Amino acid sequence: MDGVEVVMPRMGETVDEGTVNEWFKQVGDAVAEGEPLLEIGTDKVDTEIPAPASGVLAEIRVGRGQTVPVATVIAVIRP
Numbered sequence: 001m002d003g004v005e006v007v008m009p010r011m012g013e014t015v016d017e018g019t020v021n022e023w024f025k026q027v028g029d030a031v032a033e034g035e036p037l038l039e040i041g042t043d044k045v046d047t048e049i050p051a052p053a054s055g056v057l058a059e060i061r062v063g064r065g066q067t068v069p070v071a072t073v074i075a076v077i078r079p
Contacts, residue, residue: 005075006051011040017042019065021064021065029056031055034051055079
């Protein structure tokens with residue numbers, strides 16, 4: 001598959017999962033590297049996650065309110 005995978009980041013040494021609070025972009029939207037893509041929440045903090053690459057948001061694999069383990073692919077950006 002072509003594209004850059006967006007993964008659930010580790011937000012701290014003891015944090016093993018995160019919850020998608022809000023997507024700022026929808027599938028088909030253009031995104032710029034470094035632009036806020038979504039907000040995730042943990043039991044400790046809510047954080048905006050920047051896009052790791054520029055392109056088009058091709059897939060959202062984890063919806064708002066879903067909690068997934070760190071390193072799970074949550075979206076795909078295609079050039």
